[in-house]
Amino acid sequence: MSETRRKLTTIFCADVQDYTRLMGADEEGTLAALKRCREAMGRLIESHGGRVINTWGDGLIADFPSVVEAVRAAVDTQNELAGFNARRPADGRMLFRIGINLGDVIVEGDDIYGDGVNIAARLQTSAAAGGIVISSTVYDQVRNKVAVGFEFLGPLMVKNVDEGVPSYAVKIGDTRDETPSAERSGSGRPQPAPVMAAARAETTPAPGGRRLYGVLGVIAGALIGINLLSWQGVFWARFPVLALAVVAALAWNRDQTRFNRKITLLAILALGLAGINLFTWTGQFWAIWPILGIAAVMGLRWSMRR
Structure with missing residues (x-):
């Protein structure tokens, strides 16, 4: 039987916006794109010191010992996937939503459980397509360490959590993290230029x-x-x-x-x-x-x- 323990960790949850629609339109093409995006995401998570815990359908969950590196991994992921999606037709783009929370979780084997995970998943579902939403516990740790913008979204209601969880959208395109992503990840691979956060794009009419x-x-x-x-x-x-x-x-x-x-x-x-x-x-x-x-x-x- 696996040992059960607790730890404080940064939980990273991601899924694909409109995945069901994409699969309905082109199953094989969508699956191939999903695998490619997952490979890129897994590489970036690992390069920032994180660990992919599980994947299911279009979803992914990972954890990081560093809050800062978790946010940097999310930003680098969205930037790299933006470059990938730029070469795809508008109705076939694979846009991930990412939620990040810092919380105390139960660890059993390779899996993690608890409210900290549930909050990260809820943050993810509230993110815009191609966007990132973080909890206030994450924001408090990264606001002066990662040079991106933040927009306060207010309290987010989470099932089985009495009080709303204050949340922030990461504004990727507002400013740049002065540390080059290749230097942070150690991969030596240049990353695409940051793109405007989807949360801003969606509020601006075409x-x-x-x-x-x-x-x-x-x-x-x-x-x-x-x-x-x-x-x-x-x-x-x-x-x-x-x-x-x-x-x-x-x-x-x-x-x-x-x-x-x-x-x-x-x-x-x-x-x-x-x-x-x-x-x-x-x-x-x-x-x-x-x-x-x-x-x-x-x-x-x-x-x-x-």
Whole structure:
């Protein structure tokens, strides 16, 4: 029977965003890309003094004796994989999410267990595609030692943990770690230049999206202006403006990557129903029943998320 003990360690969790979709589109190509990415990740983890504990499906868990080296390994991993993905079609890119936590864990054989692992896994699921999220315990150790930017994300709720875990997104593209990655890893292999963190990219609309929002805004403003200038006691522009708002929301949902698109689509539907109810108000809030149904579906989808 394996000896059970405890230790303080840095837990590194990673998985692939939209892995199921990638496998559905091209199983063999996705598996080959996954193996290549895992080899690169394993090499970088080892070069920074870490140890790959386990892999499953698209997931990977490792631990590090050094918090600083764990974050450096994550940054180097995302930079190297960014170079790999730059040569792939946009819909076939293999974007990893990485979560890092410093915590006390139970060690049994080669495996580790405990809240520290669960927190790292939760941080990973909250990371943007191609991004890194760390806990406050990690941030406190690396904020003056690794020259990257950080964005406070607020407390993250974790199952079986009473209080939220303060978390930070690592902003890879804000600044550079002045120590060359090849020197840190000892591999002598030059690393790709840092890329902008996905968390920033996802909050910046694409040029096409900005144009669409601008056009919709102009149309909505024109309709409201025409309605007011030809006022006959009826605000008829409310319905086309609501339709334009729904179109804008659907366009945003198509492009965003921070939230589950199916859940946000349901939220847009609920808001649309509420708007119709208010614009056709007859003294009864009939939209409450379909909104409650939508909320129940959203709750089920959220509880069944990965």
